[in-house]
Amino acid sequence: xxxxxxxxxxxxxxxxxxxxxxxxxxxxxxxxxxxxxxxxxxxxxxxxxxxxxxxxxxxxxxxxxxxxxxxxxxxxxxxxxxxxxxxxxxxxxxxxxxxxxxxxxxxxxxxxxxxxxxxxxxxxxxxxxxxxxxxxxxxxxxxxxxxxxxxxxxxxxxxxxxxxxxxxxxxxxxxxxxxxxxxxxxxxxxxxxxxxxxxxxxxxxxxxxxxxxx
Amino acid sequence: xxxxxxxxxxxxxxxxxxxxxxxxxxxxxxxxxxxxxxxxxxxxxxxxxxxxxxxxxxxxxxxxxxxxxxxxxxxxxxxxxxxxxxxxxxxxxxxxxxxxxxxxxxxxxxxxxxxxxxxxxxxxxxxxxxxxxxxxxxxxxxxxxxxxxxxxxxxxxxxxxxxxxxxxxxxxxxxxxxxxxxxxxxxxxxxxxxxxxxxxxxxxxxxxxxxxxxxxxxxxxxxxxxxxxxxxxxxxxxxxxxxxxxxxxxxxxxxxxxxxxxxxxxxxxxxxxxxxxxxxxxxxxxxxxxxxxxxxxxxxxxxxxxxxxxxxxxxxxxxxxxxxxxxxxxxxxxxxxxxxxxxxxxxxxxxxxxxxxxxxxxxxxxxxxxxxxxxxxxxxxxxxxxxxxxxxxxxxxx
Numbered sequence: 001x002x003x004x005x006x007x008x009x010x011x012x013x014x015x016x017x018x019x020x021x022x023x024x025x026x027x028x029x030x031x032x033x034x035x036x037x038x039x040x041x042x043x044x045x046x047x048x049x050x051x052x053x054x055x056x057x058x059x060x061x062x063x064x065x066x067x068x069x070x071x072x073x074x075x076x077x078x079x080x081x082x083x084x085x086x087x088x089x090x091x092x093x094x095x096x097x098x099x100x101x102x103x104x105x106x107x108x109x110x111x112x113x114x115x116x117x118x119x120x121x122x123x124x125x126x127x128x129x130x131x132x133x134x135x136x137x138x139x140x141x142x143x144x145x146x147x148x149x150x151x152x153x154x155x156x157x158x159x160x161x162x163x164x165x166x167x168x169x170x171x172x173x174x175x176x177x178x179x180x181x182x183x184x185x186x187x188x189x190x191x192x193x194x195x196x197x198x199x200x201x202x203x204x205x206x207x208x209x210x211x212x213x214x
Numbered sequence: 215x216x217x218x219x220x221x222x223x224x225x226x227x228x229x230x231x232x233x234x235x236x237x238x239x240x241x242x243x244x245x246x247x248x249x250x251x252x253x254x255x256x257x258x259x260x261x262x263x264x265x266x267x268x269x270x271x272x273x274x275x276x277x278x279x280x281x282x283x284x285x286x287x288x289x290x291x292x293x294x295x296x297x298x299x300x301x302x303x304x305x306x307x308x309x310x311x312x313x314x315x316x317x318x319x320x321x322x323x324x325x326x327x328x329x330x331x332x333x334x335x336x337x338x339x340x341x342x343x344x345x346x347x348x349x350x351x352x353x354x355x356x357x358x359x360x361x362x363x364x365x366x367x368x369x370x371x372x373x374x375x376x377x378x379x380x381x382x383x384x385x386x387x388x389x390x391x392x393x394x395x396x397x398x399x400x401x402x403x404x405x406x407x408x409x410x411x412x413x414x415x416x417x418x419x420x421x422x423x424x425x426x427x428x429x430x431x432x433x434x435x436x437x438x439x440x441x442x443x444x445x446x447x448x449x450x451x452x453x454x455x456x457x458x459x460x461x462x463x464x465x466x467x468x469x470x471x472x473x474x475x476x477x478x479x480x481x482x483x484x485x486x487x488x489x490x491x492x493x494x495x496x497x498x499x500x501x502x503x504x505x506x507x508x509x510x511x512x513x514x515x516x517x518x519x520x521x522x523x524x525x526x527x528x529x530x531x532x533x534x535x536x537x538x539x540x541x542x543x544x545x546x547x548x549x550x551x552x553x554x555x556x557x558x559x560x561x562x563x564x565x566x567x568x569x570x571x572x573x574x575x576x577x578x579x580x581x582x583x584x585x586x587x588x589x590x591x592x593x594x595x596x597x598x599x600x601x602x603x604x605x606x607x608x609x610x611x612x
Contacts, residue, residue: 060478089475106461111458141492
């Protein structure tokens with residue numbers, strides 16, 4: 001895949017380039033500050049962009065703004081936003097323009113190379129990758145609602161669905177059969193009164209829309 | 215007649231106390247001369263503040279007397295005498311009230327005795343005249359009521375002499391304010407120190423320790439790399455876990471110092487984010503708090519405001535039973551006002567409402583401490599039945 005990276009910290013930037021090239025991806029451009037991001041994306045039209053939230057010149061949320069601006073210019077441009085900390089509000093803003101091809105992960109996750117590359121590919125393919133911490137926040141703040149009626153296992157399944165995982169990954173993570181996963185998913189959708197939805201991206205959207213409703 | 219005599223008795227008691235005080239002040243004047251001489255040759259400086267305090271007590275006694283007689287309390291305004299001896303001496307000698315009190319003391323030494331002496335004459339005349347006048351002719355008494363007039367005279371002269379001048383009152387208020395600020399500043403410095411120690415401990419016991427452990431595991435993995443690749447892999451897995459835990463801890467520490475979203479989005483944006491993630495339906499009203507051409511609040515004020523609002527919303531979500539809340543941020547000259555209001559059941563300050571020290575316990579206390587550390591104030595209104603309203607004001611140089 002052709003990737004554009006936006007990261008101001010040289011150490012992390014080099015590491016990221018090394019990681020992606022060793023995985024067989026091509027880093028076509030590297031942006032070191034907020035204003036460089038959009039031109040680089042417009043020029044290279046990458047398969048996926050990996051953006052740091054906090055960048056010069058203001059060291060605030062330049063990367064996030066660049067991601068949102070880029071998706072206005074290039075609809076459905078896959079962006080994976082990385083941050084030193086996760087903020088529910090940012091997740092909502094990123095997902096607000098449609099959750100297809102959106103990722104929002106803690107920088108720590110890069111260390112789990114295989115999982116990170118998996119997330120990157122999922123986003124590039126139009127899927128979603130949401131950090132478990134964001135999902136936990138989304139799930140714990142809701143009170144007195146059908147979420148309480150879920151069994152612990154069903155909560156785990158919902159959690160993984162919201163992160164953007166597919167059935168096979170969920171089955172592998174929870175060490176259960178695909179059939180069991182399908183059954184749990186059916187239960188979750190029934191208990192949350194969501195229209196039954198086939199596997200795939202629509203399901204993630206439904207789950208996130210439900211959790212985001214507040 | 216009986217009533218008249220009773221009233222005359224009260225007036226006389228008033229005047230006699232005045233005379234007594236005047237006699238005491240005679241002794242005091244002697245003491246004063248002694249102190250003056252002693253201070254002049256330096257050694258007596260130590261007793262000067264005590265001498266002034268004694269003067270204040272006498273003046274205070276007279277004020278209470280006069281207030282009780284006239285029904286109009288006499289104002290009092292003194293500079294506090296605290297600190298080192300030198301500071302106390304300076305405060306005592308600079309306080310205009312000291313000289314006012316002295317003026318009163320000398321004047322009162324005269325009029326206090328004279329009025330008491332006159333009252334004795336009035337009595338002797340009054341007992342005879344009024345005795346004849348009322349007893350034989352059944353007319354109302356005319357002489358004895360004069361005693362009350364004498365006491366009135368004493369009260370009004372004393373009031374004039376003892377009421378502090380407006381400047382004295384202002385400077386006393388200022389002095390009191392300085393005193394208050396000194397205390398809150400000491401509190402803020404102590405709170406800051408405690409905060410630094412907490413951060414140091416968190417980093418030392420948490421992230422730093424984990425990084426040491428991580429480094430050890432990487433070192434062990436290097437040694438095992440050739441002989442026992444499985445063990446090396448296991449050690450590297452552990453090392454990665456340690457690294458992730460260290461990062462998680464660092465994030466917590468950072469959030470506790472200064473929530474990153476404040477840097478990213480400013481106070482209003484951060485409060486909106488809090489509101490969105492609170493699980494309640496929260497209206498945020500923050501018009502005119504931030505803007506392009508408005509300077510931001512100091513970081514410490516923003517952080518305190520953020521933590522207070524976060525705590526208030528958490529409490530509202532956990533304990534109030536309400537689904538809705540409202541956060542108001544108001545920018546005034548030199549202040550940031552925060553009002554958090556829920557529609558819940560109230561009773562936040564009763565300990566019973568908060569098993570486990572929630573709302574009535576450490577939560578509110580922590581909020582108060584944060585406000586106090588910045589010389590701010592916090593008020594909680596939470597009648598049983600609700601709603602709970604928390605108002606915090608933080609001084610803020612915009």
